[in-house]
Amino acid sequence: MIQRSYTLKELASLVHGELIGQPETKVSGLSSLEQATSQQISFVNGDKYLEQALASKAAVLIVTRDLQAQLTTHQNFIVVENPYLAFAMLTHVFEIKKIDVGIESTAQIHPSAMISDTAYIGHYVVIGENCVVGDHTFIESHAKIDDGVEIGQKCFIDSHVTITGFSKIGNNVRIHANTVIGSEGFGFAPYQGKWHRIAQLGSVKIGNNVRIGSNCSIDRGALDDTILEDGVIVDNLVQIAHNVHVGENTAIAAKTGIAGSTTIGKNCILAGACGVAGHLKITDNVTLTGMSMVTKSIFESGTYSSGTGLFESGHWRRTIVRLRQLADVPLTQIVKRLDHIQTRIESLESTFNMRK
Amino acid sequence: MIQRSYTLKELASLVHGELIGQPETKVSGLSSLEQATSQQISFVNGDKYLEQALASKAAVLIVTRDLQAQLTTHQNFIVVENPYLAFAMLTHVFEIKKIDVGIESTAQIHPSAMISDTAYIGHYVVIGENCVVGDHTFIESHAKIDDGVEIGQKCFIDSHVTITGFSKIGNNVRIHANTVIGSEGFGFAPYQGKWHRIAQLGSVKIGNNVRIGSNCSIDRGALDDTILEDGVIVDNLVQIAHNVHVGENTAIAAKTGIAGSTTIGKNCILAGACGVAGHLKITDNVTLTGMSMVTKSIFESGTYSSGTGLFESGHWRRTIVRLRQLADVPLTQIVKRLDHIQTRIESLESTFNMRK
Amino acid sequence: MIQRSYTLKELASLVHGELIGQPETKVSGLSSLEQATSQQISFVNGDKYLEQALASKAAVLIVTRDLQAQLTTHQNFIVVENPYLAFAMLTHVFEIKKIDVGIESTAQIHPSAMISDTAYIGHYVVIGENCVVGDHTFIESHAKIDDGVEIGQKCFIDSHVTITGFSKIGNNVRIHANTVIGSEGFGFAPYQGKWHRIAQLGSVKIGNNVRIGSNCSIDRGALDDTILEDGVIVDNLVQIAHNVHVGENTAIAAKTGIAGSTTIGKNCILAGACGVAGHLKITDNVTLTGMSMVTKSIFESGTYSSGTGLFESGHWRRTIVRLRQLADVPLTQIVKRLDHIQTRIESLESTFNMRK
Incomplete structure (x- = not known):
C-alpha cells in the first residue's frame, strides 16, 4: 500500500490545469468541501x-475561472474547464493501491492454466483447467475461476467472485465481490406439468473496460452467448439473464434486471431497479428513470419512466380505489360530451335570451 | 470433461423422433438457427x-411434420411433435459435464459428517458436524455446508454457496453460486424504540428436483420451517423470507421477493421482480406478470398484473399530476351525472321543439 | 453446540413473568401453537x-392475563404484558449457539492484524494488514476481512462475507452470509462519450447493534463515508450506495435500494423492495410501504406508498389504456364544469317551471 503527499504544482500538472497560488503547497489528500x-x-x-466553498478549509480548490473569481477567501487554485473531471482524475492519485504480484501459496491452480507472471492470485483462489489470466490482473482471495474461463490484462476480480461457463473477460475489467458470471440461465421446457431443465450451452463474453458491481448475476447463454460490449458499467445486485446483449458504454444502476434474450443499445442509462422483460430490443441512447418497467421494445431514443410516484398512504389508498374504476370510465369521451352539452345549453340560453 | 460427436441416427433415437435424411450424418454440437x-x-x-430455418447452415433440423414439408432447402431432419422439448433433451447430450468423484485434499470435513463415496467435494469446501451428503452429489469449491445440513443425491451445489440453519435438501437439487440457504430470518420485536432480535429456531426444507439460481437468499423459519416443495424452480437474486411455503412446480423468476409466512400454491408462475407481502395466501395456478405487487391474498387462479407500464418521461410527469388528483374525482359519478344532464337537456329541447 | 431443557420456573423467571401451574414442568423447546x-x-x-391456542398441545403458554382467563383448556402459563416480547427473549434461550474460540489453522491472518484471544476465526478466513477483531467476535469460514478493516466485540460475520474499503464495524453487529461491505461505489464521470471511473476514497462506518442480512451490498463513500448508525436493521439483498447515511434504529426490509448520498432519518421503516433515489433527505419516523418509489425528499413523518396494486390482467391492460389518456384529461375541471352546467340547466328549468 502506498500513500504520499503531492505539491500543488504536481497536481495542477496531472489534471492539465492552471495553477494559481503557492506551487509548493503540500496536499496529502482529496476531500469534500465540508470535510x-x-x-x-x-x-x-x-x-x-x-457557499460551501467559501466556508471550506481546503488548502487548494479545483474550480472554473468564473468560480475562482468569486472565491476571494482562498489563495490556492487549480483552474480547469471541468472540475468534476479533474476531481475524478485525482481520485486515482490518492487511491490506496494494492501492488502485489505473484501467486499465494494457498491458491489452487490447474497445471493447464496460464497465469501471467505479473498477475496476482490471492489466497484460496481456485483456477480450473485451461484458464488464462492476463498481465497485471489482480484476483482477490477465494475467487473461483472455473474451467475454460479466460481473463484479460489489468483486470480486478474481487473476493468470492465466481466465474464459470467458459466466460471470456476482456482487458481492464473490474468485477466486484460476490458477483457470479456465467452461471446457467433460467431455461426450462414445460412438459406434462413439470419443468424440464435446458442445459445452457452458451457462454458469457465481456468486452474491455467493463465494470460490474458486487452481488450481480450474469448468466451464460442457452445456445449463443450473453454479451456485454466495451465500456459497459454495471452497479450492484443486477440481474442479466441468458442471451442478453448490452451495447457499448451503457450504464446499468443497482437492482436492475434484464430478462432473457433482450438487446440493449449503446449509450443507454438504466437507473436503479428497472425491469426489462425478455426478447425486447431497446435502441441506442435510451434513458430509463428509476424503477421503470419495460414490457415492449423501444425504437426511439429518449427518456422513459414508470410508476405512480409516492403518495401519503391515505391518499394512495383512495387513489387506488379510483384507479380500479378507471378502466370503465370513457375518459376521452367525457370531455367531448361536456363540450357538446355546453353547446346545447348555450343554444337554449340564447334562444331565450337568458343570462344576457 | 467430455465432448464428442453423435450420428443423426443416435440423436433421433435419443429424442424418440423420426429420422429423415442420412442416418450417419455427424453432429458435433447444438446451436441456434442463426449461428x-x-x-x-x-x-x-x-x-x-x-425464414431463419431456411437460411440456416445447420446439418440437421428438429422440426414438426408441418415444418419439415416447408423446408425443402434442407435434407436432414428429426421430426417430433414438440421440437422445443426435443431441443431441451439434446442440450443434456451436448452439455460439458464434470465427472469428478472424491474429496479434494483441501476440503475441511467434520469427522461426524457422512459423505457418500460417489460424491465430489471441491477445494476449500467446509462441511460441519453431522452433515450428510448423498450419492453422486457435486459440491463445488468454497461452499459452506454448516452443522446439521443434509443434502440428498445427485445434487449440484456451486461455489460460494452457504447452507446453514440445519437445512434439509432433497435429491436432484441444483443450487447456483453464491446463494444462501438457511440464514436467519428478519425477525425483530420492537420494544421501547429498539429492535430486539428474535433468534430463528426453524429451518429450511427443500424438496426433490428443485432448482435455485445464484445470489438468492432463502431464510430459515422463526419457529416452523421455510419450505420449497418438489419441482420448484427459482431464478437469480430471489428473496424467500422465513416461513414462506412454495408449492410444487411453481416457478419464480429473478429478483422476486416473497415476504415472511406467505404461502404460494402449486404450478404458479411469478415473473421477474414481483413483490409479495407477508402472511398472504396465493392459490394454485396463479401467474403474476413482471413487477407485480401483491398485498392481498389471491383466492382465484388466473393472471394478475401491476404497474403503470412505460411512458415517455414528459407524458409520465403529466400523468402523475393527474393521478394525484384522481382520489378527489368521483369517476363513476361523472358518467352518471353526464347521462342525467343529457336527459334533462333533451327534455328542455323537446319541450321547445328545438333541434327537431 | 448446546441444547438443554428448562423448567417452567426457570423460563418464567427469565422473562419476568408470573408462573401459573406446575413450576417443575420440563420444557425442551419453543414452537408455534400449531406444531x-x-x-x-x-x-x-x-x-x-x-382458537389455535385452545387446540395447541403446548406444555406451557405465554399469555396476557386476559387470554389466560379464556384458556381453561391448559394448566401451565407464563403471564406477561407482552407475550411477543417474552417469546423473542426465549428464542435466545433455545437457540443452538456456537461457542468456539480460537483461530482455525487454515485461516490466513496478516501478522499486523490484532485478533482478540476470545474471537473465533473459521476455516479459510483471510484477514489483511492492520485489521482488528474484537472480543467474542465470531467470523465464519471463507470470510474476507480486507486490509484496514476493524470489527468490534461480540460480532457475528457469516461465511463468504467480504468486508473491504477500510470499513469500521461497531460492537454486537451481525452480518449474514455473502454480504459485501465497503466495495467501491458506482461513481463515474461521463466525458467524451465514455465513463471515467472515480476511485472511491471514502469508507463505511457501521455503528453498534446493527444487523445486516445476506447478499447485501453496502458501498464505501466517494470521499466521505457511508454510515449506518446504531441499531439499524437490514434484511437480505439490500443495496446501500455510496455516501448514504441511515439514522438510528431504522429498519430496511429485503430488496430495498437506496441510491447515493441519500440520508434516511431515525426510526424509519422501509418495507420490502422500496427504491429511494439519490441525494434525497428523508426525515425521522417515516414508514414506506412495500415497493415504494421515492424520488423527492420527505420532510414530514408519516406513512407513504406507491404503485397501482394488483389487477386481474385483462382489467389491468384496460386500466393502462386509460392511464395513458389521463394526462390530457382535465380531471379537476370536469367536476367544476359539471356543477356549472347543472346550475345553468336548473336555471333554465325553473324559468320554464319544468320539473316542478
Whole structure:
C-alpha cells in the first residue's frame, strides 16, 4: 500500500490545469468541501456549491475561472474547464493501491492454466483447467475461476467472485465481490406439468473496460452467448439473464434486471431497479428513470419512466380505489360530451335570451 | 470433461423422433438457427422461425411434420411433435459435464459428517458436524455446508454457496453460486424504540428436483420451517423470507421477493421482480406478470398484473399530476351525472321543439 | 453446540413473568401453537390466536392475563404484558449457539492484524494488514476481512462475507452470509462519450447493534463515508450506495435500494423492495410501504406508498389504456364544469317551471 503527499504544482500538472497560488503547497489528500482539512484539496462542482466553498478549509480548490473569481477567501487554485473531471482524475492519485504480484501459496491452480507472471492470485483462489489470466490482473482471495474461463490484462476480480461457463473477460475489467458470471440461465421446457431443465450451452463474453458491481448475476447463454460490449458499467445486485446483449458504454444502476434474450443499445442509462422483460430490443441512447418497467421494445431514443410516484398512504389508498374504476370510465369521451352539452345549453340560453 | 460427436441416427433415437435424411450424418454440437455450422443440429420452434430455418447452415433440423414439408432447402431432419422439448433433451447430450468423484485434499470435513463415496467435494469446501451428503452429489469449491445440513443425491451445489440453519435438501437439487440457504430470518420485536432480535429456531426444507439460481437468499423459519416443495424452480437474486411455503412446480423468476409466512400454491408462475407481502395466501395456478405487487391474498387462479407500464418521461410527469388528483374525482359519478344532464337537456329541447 | 431443557420456573423467571401451574414442568423447546408438542412452550400473540391456542398441545403458554382467563383448556402459563416480547427473549434461550474460540489453522491472518484471544476465526478466513477483531467476535469460514478493516466485540460475520474499503464495524453487529461491505461505489464521470471511473476514497462506518442480512451490498463513500448508525436493521439483498447515511434504529426490509448520498432519518421503516433515489433527505419516523418509489425528499413523518396494486390482467391492460389518456384529461375541471352546467340547466328549468 502506498500513500504520499503531492505539491500543488504536481497536481495542477496531472489534471492539465492552471495553477494559481503557492506551487509548493503540500496536499496529502482529496476531500469534500465540508470535510477537507488544511492539508487537502477539494473541488467546486458549480455555483450551487459556492457557499460551501467559501466556508471550506481546503488548502487548494479545483474550480472554473468564473468560480475562482468569486472565491476571494482562498489563495490556492487549480483552474480547469471541468472540475468534476479533474476531481475524478485525482481520485486515482490518492487511491490506496494494492501492488502485489505473484501467486499465494494457498491458491489452487490447474497445471493447464496460464497465469501471467505479473498477475496476482490471492489466497484460496481456485483456477480450473485451461484458464488464462492476463498481465497485471489482480484476483482477490477465494475467487473461483472455473474451467475454460479466460481473463484479460489489468483486470480486478474481487473476493468470492465466481466465474464459470467458459466466460471470456476482456482487458481492464473490474468485477466486484460476490458477483457470479456465467452461471446457467433460467431455461426450462414445460412438459406434462413439470419443468424440464435446458442445459445452457452458451457462454458469457465481456468486452474491455467493463465494470460490474458486487452481488450481480450474469448468466451464460442457452445456445449463443450473453454479451456485454466495451465500456459497459454495471452497479450492484443486477440481474442479466441468458442471451442478453448490452451495447457499448451503457450504464446499468443497482437492482436492475434484464430478462432473457433482450438487446440493449449503446449509450443507454438504466437507473436503479428497472425491469426489462425478455426478447425486447431497446435502441441506442435510451434513458430509463428509476424503477421503470419495460414490457415492449423501444425504437426511439429518449427518456422513459414508470410508476405512480409516492403518495401519503391515505391518499394512495383512495387513489387506488379510483384507479380500479378507471378502466370503465370513457375518459376521452367525457370531455367531448361536456363540450357538446355546453353547446346545447348555450343554444337554449340564447334562444331565450337568458343570462344576457 | 467430455465432448464428442453423435450420428443423426443416435440423436433421433435419443429424442424418440423420426429420422429423415442420412442416418450417419455427424453432429458435433447444438446451436441456434442463426449461428449453427454445417456440423451442428438446430431446432425450429414454430412457423415464425421458418425464414431463419431456411437460411440456416445447420446439418440437421428438429422440426414438426408441418415444418419439415416447408423446408425443402434442407435434407436432414428429426421430426417430433414438440421440437422445443426435443431441443431441451439434446442440450443434456451436448452439455460439458464434470465427472469428478472424491474429496479434494483441501476440503475441511467434520469427522461426524457422512459423505457418500460417489460424491465430489471441491477445494476449500467446509462441511460441519453431522452433515450428510448423498450419492453422486457435486459440491463445488468454497461452499459452506454448516452443522446439521443434509443434502440428498445427485445434487449440484456451486461455489460460494452457504447452507446453514440445519437445512434439509432433497435429491436432484441444483443450487447456483453464491446463494444462501438457511440464514436467519428478519425477525425483530420492537420494544421501547429498539429492535430486539428474535433468534430463528426453524429451518429450511427443500424438496426433490428443485432448482435455485445464484445470489438468492432463502431464510430459515422463526419457529416452523421455510419450505420449497418438489419441482420448484427459482431464478437469480430471489428473496424467500422465513416461513414462506412454495408449492410444487411453481416457478419464480429473478429478483422476486416473497415476504415472511406467505404461502404460494402449486404450478404458479411469478415473473421477474414481483413483490409479495407477508402472511398472504396465493392459490394454485396463479401467474403474476413482471413487477407485480401483491398485498392481498389471491383466492382465484388466473393472471394478475401491476404497474403503470412505460411512458415517455414528459407524458409520465403529466400523468402523475393527474393521478394525484384522481382520489378527489368521483369517476363513476361523472358518467352518471353526464347521462342525467343529457336527459334533462333533451327534455328542455323537446319541450321547445328545438333541434327537431 | 448446546441444547438443554428448562423448567417452567426457570423460563418464567427469565422473562419476568408470573408462573401459573406446575413450576417443575420440563420444557425442551419453543414452537408455534400449531406444531408444539407436549414438551414445548408456545405463545399467544393476541385474541386472534385464541382458537389455535385452545387446540395447541403446548406444555406451557405465554399469555396476557386476559387470554389466560379464556384458556381453561391448559394448566401451565407464563403471564406477561407482552407475550411477543417474552417469546423473542426465549428464542435466545433455545437457540443452538456456537461457542468456539480460537483461530482455525487454515485461516490466513496478516501478522499486523490484532485478533482478540476470545474471537473465533473459521476455516479459510483471510484477514489483511492492520485489521482488528474484537472480543467474542465470531467470523465464519471463507470470510474476507480486507486490509484496514476493524470489527468490534461480540460480532457475528457469516461465511463468504467480504468486508473491504477500510470499513469500521461497531460492537454486537451481525452480518449474514455473502454480504459485501465497503466495495467501491458506482461513481463515474461521463466525458467524451465514455465513463471515467472515480476511485472511491471514502469508507463505511457501521455503528453498534446493527444487523445486516445476506447478499447485501453496502458501498464505501466517494470521499466521505457511508454510515449506518446504531441499531439499524437490514434484511437480505439490500443495496446501500455510496455516501448514504441511515439514522438510528431504522429498519430496511429485503430488496430495498437506496441510491447515493441519500440520508434516511431515525426510526424509519422501509418495507420490502422500496427504491429511494439519490441525494434525497428523508426525515425521522417515516414508514414506506412495500415497493415504494421515492424520488423527492420527505420532510414530514408519516406513512407513504406507491404503485397501482394488483389487477386481474385483462382489467389491468384496460386500466393502462386509460392511464395513458389521463394526462390530457382535465380531471379537476370536469367536476367544476359539471356543477356549472347543472346550475345553468336548473336555471333554465325553473324559468320554464319544468320539473316542478
